């Protein structure tokens with residue numbers, strides 16, 4: 461079944477002639493939203509490992525990459541994704557050493573860096589730009605929402621102005637930007653999601669990852685959930701809101717993800733998060749049955 465939206469796999473196949481897989485790397489970074497620089501404790505949903513819980517933290521960066529590539533086919537191609545915490549949160553000399561430690565094999569095509577908008581100044585952009593001679597370079601920013609009130613509620617630690625400036629700075633350096641958003645944040649309505657998508661359309665970002673909010677054990681969100689202060693949305697609401705986000709999203713923006721992902725042993729709620737295939741199948745089927753596709757409502761808005 462062809463997806464009624466543009467997917468990362470399709471884009472990579474068109475560019476590289478094959479599916480490209482990802483090696484997720486823990487680069488040993490921290491986050492200014494956890495170490496006291498702009499906050500302590502981090503975003504309320506963030507786990508102890510700052511994402512990438514499946515990565516073996518005892519391995520060096522080089523070992524993390526090598527352990528995957530030694531089992532990989534000679535003609536395979538790879539993305540190295542620095543995932544955990546804030547992967548531009550260090551002096552540029554340190555960043556260069558850590559990125560270089562991962563770029564150890566000619567099968568690596570793409571260097572993908574996950575970070576925060578308040579950690580991408582000009583020196584960071586220039587460093588990332590320097591890798592474009594040999595690699596495609598992507599930068600992933602965790603926005604979650606364009607609503608500053610929700611951002612305060614989840615302790616994100618920067619505002620929408622900061623995000624807009626970071627996107628423009630990265631784009632001015634020719635760096636593609638992929639943005640993470642979350643559906644199901646406390647207090648958010650469908651209007652907030654419409655606003656978030658319209659901001660991303662206006663900024664002409666390159667890619668999007670849409671996640672469902674889930675409650676991981678040992679987080680601030682888990683404490684709020686256990687005290688009855690937070691209730692997750694239902695799977696049906698997630699599907700409805702995600703579908704509307706896709707319909708309103710510019711067709712130029714590539715969809716990298718449409719669901720969240722959490723290891724079962726770390727998940728507190730909701731249970732439906734693990735039904736990834738069912739969620740994706742339902743979104744695809746409903747869109748196809750209705751003759752809908754990514755950008756349908758964006759195009760309608762633009763033509764008014």
Ligand code: SF4
Nearest residue numbers: 491502503506510545
């Ligand atoms: S910015 Fe990312 S790593 Fe830092 S606290 Fe928030 S979710 Fe965690």
